[in-house]
Amino acid sequence: MxxxxxxxxxxxxxxxxxxxxxxxxxxxxxxxxxxxxxxxxxxxxxxxxxxxxLSFERRIDPESLGYRLTAFITASVVQRQLDAVAGALRDIPEVLEVHGVSGERDLLIRVVGEDADDLYRVAGSILAIPGVERTSTALVMRQLVAFRMTPLLQIVARRKGR
Amino acid sequence: MxxxxxxxxxxxxxxxxxxxxxxxxxxxxxxxxxxxxxxxxxxxxxxxxxxxxLSFERRIDPESLGYRLTAFITASVVQRQLDAVAGALRDIPEVLEVHGVSGERDLLIRVVGEDADDLYRVAGSILAIPGVERTSTALVMRQLVAFRMTPLLQIVARRKGR
DNA sequence: CGTGTACTGGTCATTGTGCCCAATATTCTC
DNA sequence: GAGAATATTGGGCACAATGACCAGTACACG
Missing domain, CATH: 1.10.10 (Arc Repressor Mutant, subunit A)
Structure with missing residues (x-):
């Protein structure tokens, strides 16, 4: 069932x-x-x-809450302390999403801030986490394609089986 | 009003x-x-x-649709052709989200695939877009922090004004 | 070819909705 | 701080939607 x-x-x-x-x-x-x-x-x-x-939270736009800036921060961490770092990140409200990724950097972190200063502060507090070795910040300047699922849905809807 | x-x-x-x-x-x-x-x-x-x-689509988990792998692809593009590239990306169903970012790379692209092969194919079709110069793929291996908004909501809920 | 699962069309009581109102708080503006 | 604009409240109303059933039927799978 x-x-x-x-x-x-x-x-x-x-x-x-x-x-x-x-x-x-x-x-x-x-x-x-x-x-x-x-x-x-x-x-x-x-x-x-x-x-x-997925959670309803996803439908809430940070911008409507006053967090106008979004950035993606990549970070290298001491592997041993990965879980500790993840925990520390979870304690930062402005951290919206954290992925462990393959490649040069270990973490991809989505953060928001009210303005440039705020974002700078957030980035700083991430860098301050023990175990975090290097970070680089990529500020989101433009949404070229807003999150969408429709194209995939259409594909799945079309295939008759399952 | x-x-x-x-x-x-x-x-x-x-x-x-x-x-x-x-x-x-x-x-x-x-x-x-x-x-x-x-x-x-x-x-x-x-x-x-x-x-x-934001759109309801955000609540749909690609994994539940059979797209088990997620990756973030960063790309450098010929600036002149940025809009054309964005348009081409929009035509790829597996491209869920595209951000224009500051930093070394110009684009941050969230993609999904059914499996490794599929993802490879998608990555290939992105690289094939005229105007795209270099890409690098970071496979998402683990969700350290799932997307959330609650911490920020609590902050906003507490502050009495506005 | 039989069996279990999914879809249908129907009914039912209960609850929620969308909308209205006038009265009262609250906030903003000058 | 007075006055105006805006939000919130509690109340009521007709209507629609919900969740829960049920038995009959189509369908898919082994």
Whole structure:
């Protein structure tokens, strides 16, 4: 019963509809996707049983909260202290996301700041974490492509199986 | 009327409640935040009038769609062709997000792939875009801190003004 | 070819929604 | 600090949506 599988093509179709109009009711979605209300309901229920959707926080724009600047900071860390560093990063509110990556640098950190000074302060407090060896900051100057999932959803929605 | 301003402390409180339970009804939110139902309703209405919330797509996990690998690709581009490159990137479904950044590299590109081969293919098609000079790929091996907004929300919720 | 799963169309009571109102706080502006 | 503009409140209303059922049917898989 607990499929534990991800989204199938039907899910993708529903997700597309929801992306188009997030406030839509279940009924509205049903006729948009040409499925019965019950089916939609069942899917939705499964989604939050299996926790397939990511946190709502993702829909909150830092800019609307007054954090106008975003930057990506790459950092090299002493491998032994990786977890400690991760913990310290978690304690910095302006750190929104941290990835452990392959390549020259070990961490890719997404941070925000209210303004240039603020961002500078945040960058400083990251560099101050014991175990962090080098950092370099790349300021986001322009959003060329805003986060999107639609193209992939369409692909998944099209492929009939699964 | 159209405040066009971002979120204030009350909004932040509501957003926190919504983050805690995204499926909560307006009534439930109201008593959680200790405000009247009408106030919540008014805020919500304003949010989607002013389009303060980011797209629902953000809540969809690529992994649940079968795209198990994520990578960040940095790229240098011929400045003149920046817009053309951005356009070409937009045509690649696996490209989820593109930022124009300061620093050595010009672009920071978030991509996904079904597996290593797929990711390699995607990286290749980016490198093939005219105007792209160099790229380097950083594979995401671990999520140290998953995207979050709660710490900032709490800060904004606390500060009484605005 | 049989069995289990998913989808359907239907009904039901309950709850939430969107909208209205007038009264009262609160905040802002001059 | 007076006055005006704006937010919040509590109340009420008709309507729509929800979640929960159910039995019948289509479908896919082994």
């Amino acid at each position: 607990t499929r534990r599988t991800g989204f199938d093509s039907v899910d993708a179709a529903i997700l597309l509809a929801m992306t188009a109009s997030p406030r839509a009711t279940v009924l509205a979605l049903a006729q948009r996707v040409l499925l019965s209300r019950n089916t939609i309901q069942a899917r939705l229920t499964r989604w939050d049983q299996d926790e397939l959707l | 159209t405040r066009r301003t971002g979120f204030d402390s009350v909004d932040a409180a509501i957003l926190l409640a919504m983050t805690a339970s995204p499926r909560a009804t307006v009534l439930a939110l109201a008593q959680r935040v200790l405000l009247s139902r009408n106030t919540i309703q008014a805020r919500l209405t304003r949010w989607d009038q002013d389009e303060l919330l």
